[in-house]
Amino acid sequence: MQVFDGFPKDLYPFLRALEKNNNREWFNANKQRYRDTILEPGMAFIEAIGERLGEVSPHFRAIAKSNGGSMFRIYRDARYARGRPYKENIGFHFRHELGRDAHAPGYYVHIEPKLTLIGCGIWMPPSPALAKIRAFIDDNPNAWKKARDDRTLCKRFGEIEGDRLKRPPRGYAADHPLVEDLKRKSFFVMQEHGPALAGNAELVDESIAAFRDADPLMRYLCMALGAEF
Numbered sequence: 001m002q003v004f005d006g007f008p009k010d011l012y013p014f015l016r017a018l019e020k021n022n023n024r025e026w027f028n029a030n031k032q033r034y035r036d037t038i039l040e041p042g043m044a045f046i047e048a049i050g051e052r053l054g055e056v057s058p059h060f061r062a063i064a065k066s067n068g069g070s071m072f073r074i075y076r077d078a079r080y081a082r083g084r085p086y087k088e089n090i091g092f093h094f095r096h097e098l099g100r101d102a103h104a105p106g107y108y109v110h111i112e113p114k115l116t117l118i119g120c121g122i123w124m125p126p127s128p129a130l131a132k133i134r135a136f137i138d139d140n141p142n143a144w145k146k147a148r149d150d151r152t153l154c155k156r157f158g159e160i161e162g163d164r165l166k167r168p169p170r171g172y173a174a175d176h177p178l179v180e181d182l183k184r185k186s187f188f189v190m191q192e193h194g195p196a197l198a199g200n201a202e203l204v205d206e207s208i209a210a211f212r213d214a215d216p217l218m219r220y221l222c223m224a225l226g227a228e229f
Contacts, residue, residue, distance in 0.1 A: 004044035006199040010037045012113045022084040038090055046070045048204045056211045059097050059228050070094055098227050105221045107211050111198045118207050120214035121188025122221055134182050136224035147216040156213045162186030
């Protein structure tokens with residue numbers, strides 16, 4: 001197993017070059033550079049996270065596979081590529097064991113030339129899951145407020161993020177005391193770091209620390225969806 005000591009110095013030059021040359025010809029000519037700069041150290045990062053993810057919860061998975069694992073594919077969905085077939089960033093998602101796709105509670109690390117993001121939560125869940133979360137908030141308002149306003153969570157991440165509906169969801173009154181939370185379409189927190197973090201082995205420690213600090217939100221979301229935490 002390769003030891004993760006940070007992404008190599010060529011990471012950001014590669015991503016910037018990809019931004020300027022986002023086409024198949026350039027990428028194919030630089031595929032080995034992609035493997036050396038992103039894919040192999042990315043697998044080492046996943047394995048390093050996997051060794052410690054049990055400190056956060058035994059029900060989340062770090063899968064070091066180039067396809068179908070914890071690293072997002074660099075290839076954009078052809079429906080939305082618009083002539084730019086490759087992503088100009090790298091991302092990792094550590095999903096709940098019950099989640100078959102990204103629409104489950106999970107942990108996230110995003111790296112691009114200007115910043116590194118570490119996040120936790122659930123982004124744009126499908127309607128049945130979103131309805132469960134809203135119903136759980138409605139039924140357990142005090143527990144929700146305790147999770148949402150947890151001091152450790154807020155100190156690291158600030159407020160819970162996510163787009164909202166313009167109007168209350170069907171079945172909830174406009175004067176509901178938690179209407180602004182019920183309007184949410186996503187429930188996640190995100191902490192921004194400088195780009196230097198990605199080139200350092202401390203990315204693992206910082207990620208695990210952030211995952212731990214998100215415990216109140218993640219535990220609540222799992223309970224809302226009937227998933228173990």
